[in-house]
Amino acid sequence: MKLIVGNWKMNQNQEQVRAFFSALKSGPRQQEAWLAPQALHIGLALSLAPHDIKIGAQNSSEQDSGAFTGENSPATLKDLGASFVLVGHSERRQIFHETNVTCAAKTKRALSHNLAVIYCVGETLTEREAGQTLSVVKQQLRQGLSDLGGWHPGQLIVAYEPVWAIGTGKVATPAQAQEVHAAIRTELKEMYSAAGQAVRLLYGGSVKPDNVKELMGQTDIDGALVGGASLKATDFLALCQ
């Protein structure tokens, strides 16, 4: 089974969240589905989501509590009933200046609360054109995921999202995505042996119902992290089929 994760980013009002879940009930889903609404809507989403859909956050703090105005506590996310967090999304890295070091601290903290972590990596267009894709991604993995302490199988997921493919309609070709996924698999195996090799790898960047099948057919692509096409229930259902 593939894992389809919707990242709603800073979209959807309460009415739209309600409409989404109501429409979702009408369609069949063959793949595993998770959703990350705005943190402000996690409670609402948890109250509406079918039991088999996990709800998570798009970001969480490297701290549990204290004087950190505006941050989302991973302890509170867990307490609310969230199941996972995204860490190191390229929008967090680029707009909010998160580094691999910050991401490592956030990952460790979230894992310690038994949240699953979807750790996001990916190169910019400049880095790809300079032939640096694999070295950038490997560094993001090494610096973000070394020395994690304990985590159990299934708790760590890696999403490869080439920055140039996010929200641009320019999807990586299945071969481009597979090449990077294979390199990520190898790196994780070197870092964490069999547990690393078993980490699920998601592709993200302009995934749509009409290109998902070919991408999911690649050996090392275990699912998708989807922005725009996860906002409409009909598209999300199509992806989950």
Ligand code: 13P
């Ligand atoms: P799009 O699917 O809108 O390109 O966004 C991808 C993404 O950033 C998911 O995290």
